[in-house]
Amino acid sequence: MHLFRPLFARSVRGWRKRGQPVSFARQPQGPFAGLLLQFEGSPIGPVLASALDDLWGSPILSRRSKALMFAVIGHGLGSQGSRDEVARVLEAEGLAPADAEQILTHLGGPGLNADEGALLAFARDTIWYEPIQIQRRARELRERLSAAQFVEALGVVALANSLCRLCAALPRRS
């Protein structure tokens, strides 16, 4: 069957609508809407918007914890766009800008509880993909969190890394 792949590909090539802009099912409005709008027209946009909606809607980890994880990954990757956006989210979650700055700059602060500290340390270790560090930190985190929280934390770091890396690669829109 592999031999016939080129034939199938040629026959279905005409059906594809490459280069056609893909619009959002609904205009992004929640956290990171500003970032998502940068992907307007791209097929990635609606996928990311849907994943982010599900993420913020989930009550398993607090929105503040999730926003902090995004902030740490954005800061570690030097993504200014995601950093500005996440500062707005954290302020909406009741974290004073000075406290948020202290947490981001030093991965700790008086406003941070022990679980959040562990989540941020884990988020930070996913940035440069050092498998030994990630495994060690993941084991520590697994002991501290429930299975559902742990799985959600994995989802958050995966999504945050994708979004922040994409944003870091995009030219900034005024």
Place this chain on the structure above:
Amino acid sequence: MSYAYALLLVVLTAAAALLAWQQHRLRELRARIESSAVELQRLQQSCALLAPAGVVERLFSDGPESIAEHKVFTAMFTDLVGYTALAERLDPKTLAGVLNGYFQLVSDSVEEHRGRVGTFLGDGILIFFGALDPNPWQCDDAVQAALAIRDALERYNAELERAALPRIAIGVGIHRGPGLAGLIGSRDRREYTVVGPTLNLAARVQALTREHGHDILLTESVRAQLDPRFELMPMPAVAVKGIGEPVVTYAVLGGREERARMTPLRVHVRQKDEGQVPSAQCGERQR
């Protein structure tokens, strides 16, 4: 008509044979690709022992000349205090064992805090933070690593005492600044390292630990980036060879956790009693 059937049969047989041959060739190619992938993975794992994984990947994709860039990083230099006296007291085998234990504890503490051991220079160790990948937390990491080394050394000294061996002490100097990071060396032998005056100053600061009587010293450029919860004490400025201005250093007294437990009053009294700086300056210094 029978000729036509015969011809069709021949064509179909030929097509089937071609298909079978293609399948066989495909399987062969797949096996070759898989074996190459395994070989490449093994090679990368072996190379990762000699240089960071990211460097190895770039080495494979872009060649050795591509790995050179200017970076702002944090350098840490550690050195054994009184190594010569130690070497005279111990036989070579015991000395090697004590040294290896020291190298291991430093390496473990550094790796735990995202540092990278650059070079072993006799009984000294050169360590980098943020030299490979951007690390906005490099100064906090370096000081955390130095404190981890201090704790690990305490445990190691207890082991040495139990074995009736002399205790060892180290000096640690930390400085942040620019440098050239890359694969440096001759055509036949290169290593991933960082070069520049930042390393020299870290080594000079390490030497000041004897003069100031504190095991961990850092420079102003590190302090400026450091978490204010670390407990520091300013040292008098000292002229250092090769540096125009006298160098101001800070001794690291305690970590962030200890500081968080410590009440502001105690910090204030302790610094004032030791006559280092007026209390108002302490507040400013600790932000």
